[in-house]
Amino acid sequence: MVDGDFSPGWRERWLLWRNSWLSDPRFQRWSMRLPLLRTTAQRHANAMFGVITGFVYTKTLTAAVDLGIIAACAEAPQSEAELAERAGLAPAAMSRLLAAAASIDLVESLPGNRWTLGQRGAALANNTGALAMIEHHKLFYTDLADPVAMLKRGRGGGELARFWSYAEAAGRGDPAAADDPGTQAYSALMAASQPMVAEQVLEAFDFRGKRKLLDIGGGHGAFLAEVAAQHPDLPLALFDLPPVAAAAKGVLAARGLERVEVTGGSFRDDPLPAGADVISLVRILHDHDDAVVTALLAKVHAALPPGGTLLIAEPMAGTQGAQAMGDAYFGLYLWAMGSGRPRTAEAYRAMLQAAGFTRVVERRTGVPMVTRLLVATR
Numbered sequence: 001m002v003d004g005d006f007s008p009g010w011r012e013r014w015l016l017w018r019n020s021w022l023s024d025p026r027f028q029r030w031s032m033r034l035p036l037l038r039t040t041a042q043r044h045a046n047a048m049f050g051v052i053t054g055f056v057y058t059k060t061l062t063a064a065v066d067l068g069i070i071a072a073c074a075e076a077p078q079s080e081a082e083l084a085e086r087a088g089l090a091p092a093a094m095s096r097l098l099a100a101a102a103s104i105d106l107v108e109s110l111p112g113n114r115w116t117l118g119q120r121g122a123a124l125a126n127n128t129g130a131l132a133m134i135e136h137h138k139l140f141y142t143d144l145a146d147p148v149a150m151l152k153r154g155r156g157g158g159e160l161a162r163f164w165s166y167a168e169a170a171g172r173g174d175p176a177a178a179d180d181p182g183t184q185a186y187s188a189l190m191a192a193s194q195p196m197v198a199e200q201v202l203e204a205f206d207f208r209g210k211r212k213l214l215d216i217g218g219g220h221g222a223f224l225a226e227v228a229a230q231h232p233d234l235p236l237a238l239f240d241l242p243p244v245a246a247a248a249k250g251v252l253a254a255r256g257l258e259r260v261e262v263t264g265g266s267f268r269d270d271p272l273p274a275g276a277d278v279i280s281l282v283r284i285l286h287d288h289d290d291a292v293v294t295a296l297l298a299k300v301h302a303a304l305p306p307g308g309t310l311l312i313a314e315p316m317a318g319t320q321g322a323q324a325m326g327d328a329y330f331g332l333y334l335w336a337m338g339s340g341r342p343r344t345a346e347a348y349r350a351m352l353q354a355a356g357f358t359r360v361v362e363r364r365t366g367v368p369m370v371t372r373l374l375v376a377t378r
């Protein structure tokens with residue numbers, strides 16, 4: 001589809017010329033031989049093969065986690081025979097898997113046919129958020145088995161959508177859904193992956209001098225618990241769907257955080273609690289379509305005092321160096337889930353301005369792939 005009157009500019013002419021060269025096998029062979037071009041050509045070829053074969057590495061990782069290799073090697077070096085027995089695999093199968101896992105730096109061999117963790121394995125071993133994601137991705141992987149069918153049938157309709165519908169049904173108060181393992185898994189996933197996000201936000205934004213923070217869609221309070229640890233005197237409030245809010249009360253009390261004011265309600269239909277001069281939306285907006293986001297931003301604007309602050313923390317589309325995370329991973333994830341879309345910081349900036357926010361600045365986070373942070377002032 002061509003929008004409006006359109007004539008190809010210099011960029012389009014350059015891209016077509018470049019692509020005609022890159023797709024020519026003679027140019028490919030020639031560039032591999034020419035010393036000046038060889039390094040760049042090899043880098044591009046390696047990256048392309050990484051994309052073509054990436055699913056094998058993901059599955060190697062899944063097997064290494066599921067068969068307890070990462071957990072066992074995190075405790076102490078293991079012999080190949082011990083690992084095979086623990087996993088219920090024939091020695092030849094374990095040997096093949098370990099070689100594959102070593103090639104992607106999950107494990108490393110030691111003398112005597114023993115194994116310890118590789119650099120990536122060591123970084124993963126205690127990262128409960130990443131481990132929960134690996135488990136959760138089994139659902140996404142089922143939907144992606146036929147990506148064309150997934151795109152043709154429209155948003156949702158697969159395993160991920162089913163998983164999220166449990167969470168939504170639990171949110172609406174359906175007791176069957178609340179007890180469902182799918183819902184439990186959802187809450188566990190969110191809580192396990194939250195510290196990675198909270199750490200980035202707390203490094204990038206200073207809550208000192210603020211009167212009260214309201215976290216909308218705060219789940220079981222994992223983000224507020226991290227804020228409370230750094231700001232013991234900052235009044236805190238959480239707003240989430242009634243059954244989630246009820247569960248949050250218990251979780252927060254168990255962590256000694258009875259001081260967090262918890263309100264149950266829907267940001268679609270109910271008024272937001274008043275009195276906060278900072279409101280946070282952590283991993284909320286990308287789950288929702290534009291109409292819901294537009295209405296929510298207007299509601300947040302109305303709930304804040306003049307000069308009040310809104311924080312939007314989530315991974316975003318078009319993130320330098322992490323485009324694939326925003327546009328490929330979250331783009332397809334949210335498609336499979338059935339609602340929302342990854343947005344660029346610029347898209348949020350425009351929506352925030354339309355909602356009446358006067359100033360929107362981005363604070364740099366340490367790992368923008370995990371979350372970016374927009375700070376909007378009413």
Ligand SMILES: C[S@@+](CC[C@H](N)C(=O)[O-])C[C@H]1O[C@@H](n2cnc3c(N)ncnc32)[C@H](O)[C@@H]1O
Pocket residue numbers: 171190191194197216217218219220222223239240241244265266267268281282283284287
């Ligand atoms: C993706 S989770 C994020 C949870 C938490 N902020 C985090 O980053 O871990 C989305 C949260 O929004 C809540 N939520 C969804 N729809 C909502 C609504 N209409 N009103 C209030 N909360 C809602 C969900 O219950 C869930 O806790």
